[in-house]
Amino acid sequence: MKTDEITYHLYISACHNKVDLVFLVDSSGSVGSTNFNKVKNFVASSLNKFHIGNRSTLVSVVTFSSKTHEEFKLNSFHHKLPMVNAIHGIRYDAGTTHTGDALRFVGSNIFQPSSGDRIDARNILVVITDGQSNNHVATIAQANHLKHNNILIISVGIGRGISKI
Numbered sequence: 001m002k003t004d005e006i007t008y009h010l011y012i013s014a015c016h017n018k019v020d021l022v023f024l025v026d027s028s029g030s031v032g033s034t035n036f037n038k039v040k041n042f043v044a045s046s047l048n049k050f051h052i053g054n055r056s057t058l059v060s061v062v063t064f065s066s067k068t069h070e071e072f073k074l075n076s077f078h079h080k081l082p083m084v085n086a087i088h089g090i091r092y093d094a095g096t097t098h099t100g101d102a103l104r105f106v107g108s109n110i111f112q113p114s115s116g117d118r119i120d121a122r123n124i125l126v127v128i129t130d131g132q133s134n135n136h137v138a139t140i141a142q143a144n145h146l147k148h149n150n151i152l153i154i155s156v157g158i159g160r161g162i163s164k165i
Contacts, residue, residue, distance in 0.1 A: 066095030075116025100138030
């Protein structure tokens with residue numbers, strides 16, 4: 001029997017310490033609009049596990065498909081409700097899966113002081129994708145670059161066609 005339900009748990013220890021948390025969300029055609037909406041609900045509900053603010057956790061959301069879109073920076077919100085509303089307002093793009101470009105964008109534009117990245121915070125990137133990147137070599141190279149810069153990457157698979165992430 002198949003089910004469309006998703007089960008998720010996101011636990012990041014030391015939630016009371018400073019964390020700069022970025023959700024990189026695949027909005028490509030292979031994910032589908034139904035799964036994309038499930039991902040938005042997952043991201044929004046995950047915020048309940050964190051204290052949001054300058055002394056604790058800052059959150060950014062970036063979506064990607066053919067192009068990468070910064071939905072909001074780390075320093076855009078300091079309260080959960082407006083952040084949740086912004087997450088629910090994100091639109092599905094349905095392009096192709098340019099994961100490598102999206103990873104490069106996050107490293108160059110989001111994990112930067114101008115976007116609210118803090119030197120004394122742990123940088124964590126949660127990549128939510130079906131794993132079907134259009135360029136696996138670029139994706140791996142960009143992921144390794146982020147890891148080299150002390151960014152912890154957590155991969156979350158979405159959809160029935162999950163491939164190697």
